[in-house]
Amino acid sequence: MKKFNMKLMTKYFDCIQKGSKRIELRLNDKKRKNLKVGDEIVFEELTDHPRYIKTEVIELYYDSNFEDLINRFDVELLASKDTSKEDLVSTLNSIYSKEKQNQYGVVGIRIKVMDD
Secondary structure (H helix, E strand, O other), X not given: OOEEEEEEOHHHHHHHHHOOOOEEEEEOOOOHHHOOOOOEEEEEEOOOOXXXXXXXXXXXXXXXXXXXXXXXXXXXXXXXXXXXXXXXXXXXXXXXXXXXXXXXXXXXXXXXXXXX
């Protein structure tokens, strides 16, 4: 089992903490290509006073771009139920360019929160 650290915007951090977000979406770059089921991810909130959540990878989903990946799931698994798939795609496309998505592909990381 390997341990990874990833940063998250507060709204998505809160969704994981509340139990609604169970799939984290990332570019399948060099770091994420090393992820395996059973690995641990510690998410750090992007803020001046960060909080942390320890999670376990329970499944990995791959696709060529975020729009296709997002359309495979209910939005409640990816963010909060009041987030539209279009807004989520737009947010991810602003973080990861289409060129990077085409270069690396994308990954959906199904997680479960671990007890400390």
